[in-house]
Amino acid sequence: MARRREKLPPDRSKALVAMTVNGERVEAPFEPHKTMLEVLREDLALTGTKHGCELGECGTCAVLLDGKPVLSCLVLGLECEGRSVETVEGMAGPEGLHPLQKAFADLGAAQCGYCTPGFLLTAKALLEENPRPTLPEIRQALAGNLCRCTGYVKIFEAVELAAAWLRGEAAEPRKESLYGYDFDESGLLPSHPGPVGAVLAAAREAAVDEGGDKPRPYRAKAR
Amino acid sequence: MKPFTLVRPTSLAEAARLSAASDAEIKAGGVDLVDRMKEGIDSPKTVVSIVEIAGYDRIEPGPPARLGALATLARIADDAGLRKAYPALADAAAGAATPQIRHMATLGGNLCQRPRCWYYRLEEFECRKKGGDDCFARDGENRFHAVFDTDLTCCCVHPSATGTALLAYGASLDVVGPKGKRTLPIDRFFHRPVKDPTRENTLTAGEIVAGVAIPAPAAGSRSAYRKLKEKESFDWPLVETCVAFTLSGGTVRGARVVFGSVAPTPYRSMAAERALEGGTPSDALAKKAAEAAIAEAKPLSQNAYKVTLAKVELERALRQAWA
Numbered sequence: 390m391a392r393r394r395e396k397l398p399p400d401r402s403k404a405l406v407a408m409t410v411n412g413e414r415v416e417a418p419f420e421p422h423k424t425m426l427e428v429l430r431e432d433l434a435l436t437g438t439k440h441g442c443e444l445g446e447c448g449t450c451a452v453l454l455d456g457k458p459v460l461s462c463l464v465l466g467l468e469c470e471g472r473s474v475e476t477v478e479g480m481a482g483p484e485g486l487h488p489l490q491k492a493f494a495d496l497g498a499a500q501c502g503y504c505t506p507g508f509l510l511t512a513k514a515l516l517e518e519n520p521r522p523t524l525p526e527i528r529q530a531l532a533g534n535l536c537r538c539t540g541y542v543k544i545f546e547a548v549e550l551a552a553a554w555l556r557g558e559a560a561e562p563r564k565e566s567l568y569g570y571d572f573d574e575s576g577l578l579p580s581h582p583g584p585v586g587a588v589l590a591a592a593r594e595a596a597v598d599e600g601g602d603k604p605r606p607y608r609a610k611a612r
Numbered sequence: 613m614k615p616f617t618l619v620r621p622t623s624l625a626e627a628a629r630l631s632a633a634s635d636a637e638i639k640a641g642g643v644d645l646v647d648r649m650k651e652g653i654d655s656p657k658t659v660v661s662i663v664e665i666a667g668y669d670r671i672e673p674g675p676p677a678r679l680g681a682l683a684t685l686a687r688i689a690d691d692a693g694l695r696k697a698y699p700a701l702a703d704a705a706a707g708a709a710t711p712q713i714r715h716m717a718t719l720g721g722n723l724c725q726r727p728r729c730w731y732y733r734l735e736e737f738e739c740r741k742k743g744g745d746d747c748f749a750r751d752g753e754n755r756f757h758a759v760f761d762t763d764l765t766c767c768c769v770h771p772s773a774t775g776t777a778l779l780a781y782g783a784s785l786d787v788v789g790p791k792g793k794r795t796l797p798i799d800r801f802f803h804r805p806v807k808d809p810t811r812e813n814t815l816t817a818g819e820i821v822a823g824v825a826i827p828a829p830a831a832g833s834r835s836a837y838r839k840l841k842e843k844e845s846f847d848w849p850l851v852e853t854c855v856a857f858t859l860s861g862g863t864v865r866g867a868r869v870v871f872g873s874v875a876p877t878p879y880r881s882m883a884a885e886r887a888l889e890g891g892t893p894s895d896a897l898a899k900k901a902a903e904a905a906i907a908e909a910k911p912l913s914q915n916a917y918k919v920t921l922a923k924v925e926l927e928r929a930l931r932q933a934w935a
C-alpha cells in the first residue's frame with residue numbers, strides 16, 4: 390500500500406536568518422530553537438561540522454564565528470544573525486586544499502577524521518593570530534579538541550608544517566612521518582553540494598511543492 | 613531543546629525587567645545555559661540574551677579594576693594590566709575550560725553558572741537542586757563532590773574559577789535589577805545551601821550582574837591561584853586554591869584563603885587565614901595554615917583524597933605567592 394506523503398510542517402515555525410556562511414551571504418530558514426551545529430548540518434547541508442559530545446567537552450563542532458573558534462553545539466542559530474560563520478567546507482579554495490588540510494593529509498594527522506574539522510578551524514584561527522606559534526602554543530590552542538585516534542603528535546606537527554608553508558617557507562615535515570606521503574589531492578577535496586544558497590533554493594521549492602508556508606524573515610526582537 | 617522565544621533587549625534594565633518572569637532566563641555566552649536546555653534540565657519559555665548589550669564587556673585593569681560582566685574569560689586571561697595587578701584572576705580565567713569556551717564564556721556567566729554535579733545534570737535524577745527530596749551524591753558517586761560544608765542540604769561543588777579568585781581579592785559586584793542598582797560584596801554573593809539548595813547565589817528575580825569591581829591591592833600584596841586537575845590539556849578542577857595577602861615588614865597580613873571545587877560555594881578558610889595572620893613566610897607556616905584549613909573538612913565516602921590535595925595545594929599556593 391502506498392504511504393501517504395507526509396506534509397512538511399508549516400514553515401511558519403521557521404525563522405529566516407541572514408548570515409554569511411563561508412563567505413556566501415544567505416538567508417537561512419530554520420526552527421528558531423536550533424543550535425548553530427544543527428542549522429549547519431540539517432538546514433544548510435554542511436555536514437563537515439561534527440556532532441560529538443554536545444556538552445562543550447570535545448571540540449569537534451568548532452567553527453569560526455567572526456573569525457574566532459567557538460563550539461557550534463552551544464551557540465544558538467538565531468544569534469548568528471548578521472554574523473560570519475566559517476566551516477571546514479570553506480577552507481579549501483579554487484587552488485585546492487588549505488595548507489593545514491594538506492599538512493594533515495601528508496602527515497597522517499587524521500585517522501578516522503571525526504575530530505579533524507574542529508582541529509583545522511581552531512588551528513586556522515591560531516595561525517591567523519600567530520603565524521609563528523611554538524609547539525607549546527599550538528598545544529595550548531588545541532587543548533579543547535579531543536582526538537581518540539592519532540595521539541596528537543601528528544596533529545601538532547601538521548600545524549607546525551602548515552604554519553611554515555603559510556609563511557612562505559619551503560618546509561618539510563620535521564621528521565620522517567610514519568604515514569608521510571603525498572596524497573592525490575583530487576580525492577580529498579570535501580564534497581559538498583555547492584553554494585549554500587542553491588541548497589536553500591531547492592529546499593524552498595520542495596517546501597512550496599508540499600504546500601508549506603513561506604518562512605518569515607527573522608528580526609531580533611526589541612532591538 | 614524545547615522551543616523558546618529569544619529576546620535581545622538593548623539595555624540591562626530592560627533585560628532585568630524581562631528576566632524577572634519565572635519562566636525566563638538570562639543568556640550571556642550560553643555555554644552553561646544552552647547545555648542545560650539541551651539536557652532538558654531547564655526549559656525557559658523566554659531566553660533573554662544580554663550578550664550583545666553594548667558597554668558591558670570593558671576591562672579596566674586599574675587598579676582598582678572594573679570589569680564588565682560580558683568580558684570573556686579569554687580577554688580576562690589575556691589582559692596584561694589585569695595579569696600584573698591581579699595575577700590570580702588572570703590565571704583562574706586562563707585555566708578555566710577550553711580555548712573555544714573561553715572565547716564564548718563571560719565573567720557574569722562564569723559567576724552565575726550552575727553546578728556540574730552529575731545527578732543534577734541528568735534529567736532523570738530529581739535531586740534537591742531541582743526541588744526533589746534527595747541528594748543522590750551523598751551516598752552515591754561522590755568522588756568529585758564537596759569535602760567542606762558537606763553537612764548542608766546539597767554536596768555539589770561550585771565550579772566558578774573566577775568566583776574563587778574574586779572572593780580572595782574581596783571584589784564586589786554591581787547588580788542591576790527590576791528595582792534599580794545595588795552593590796553586592798562577593799562575600800555575600802554565593803549562597804550556602806543551608807536550607808535552599810535550588811540556587812547558588814543571592815541574586816533575586818530579575819537581578820543581573822553588570823560588572824565587578826576589585827579593590828586596588830595594598831603595597832606589598834601577593835596572590836596566587838592554583839588548579840589541580842586529572843587531565844593535563846583541560847579539565848574541571850579537583851581542587852582550586854587562591855590566596856591573597858600583604859607582606860608588611862616580612863609578616864603576612866590580611867590573608868584571604870579560598871578553595872574552589874571543594875564545597876557548594878567557593879570556600880573561604882577562615883581557619884587558615886587566622887593561622888597565617890602575623891606569621892613569617894616559611895614552609896612551617898604554610899604547613900600550619902594548610903593543616904588548620906583541612907581540620908574543617910568532612911569528606912564523603914569516595915573523596916577523602918581531595919582533602920589531601922587541598923592541603924598540599926594550599927602549601928604550594930602560599931609558597932608560590934611569597935616566593
Ligand SMILES: Cc1cc2nc3c(=O)[nH]c(=O)nc-3n(C[C@H](O)[C@H](O)[C@H](O)COP(=O)(O)OP(=O)(O)OC[C@H]3O[C@@H](n4cnc5c(N)ncnc54)[C@H](O)[C@@H]3O)c2cc1C
Pocket residue numbers: 444445446637638639640641642643644645646681707708709710713716717718719720721722723724725726771772773774819820821822847848849
Ligand atoms: C568542557 C567545559 C569545561 C569547563 N571548565 C571550567 C573550569 O575549569 N572552570 C570554570 O570556572 N568553568 C568551567 N566551565 C564552565 C564555563 O566556564 C561556564 O559555563 C561559562 O563561564 C558560563 O558563562 P556564559 O557566559 O556562557 O554563561 P551562560 O551559559 O550564558 O549563563 C550561565 C548562567 O548564568 C546566568 N547568567 C549569565 N550571565 C549573567 C549575569 N550577568 N547576571 C546574572 N546571571 C547571569 C544565566 O542565566 C545562566 O543561568 C567549563 C565548561 C565546559 C563546557
Ligand code: FES
Pocket residue numbers: 439440441442443444445446447448449450451460461462463
Ligand atoms: S559537540 Fe560541541 S564540543 Fe563536543
Ligand code: FES
Pocket residue numbers: 498499500501502503504505535536537538539
Ligand atoms: S582522527 Fe579519529 S578522533 Fe581524531
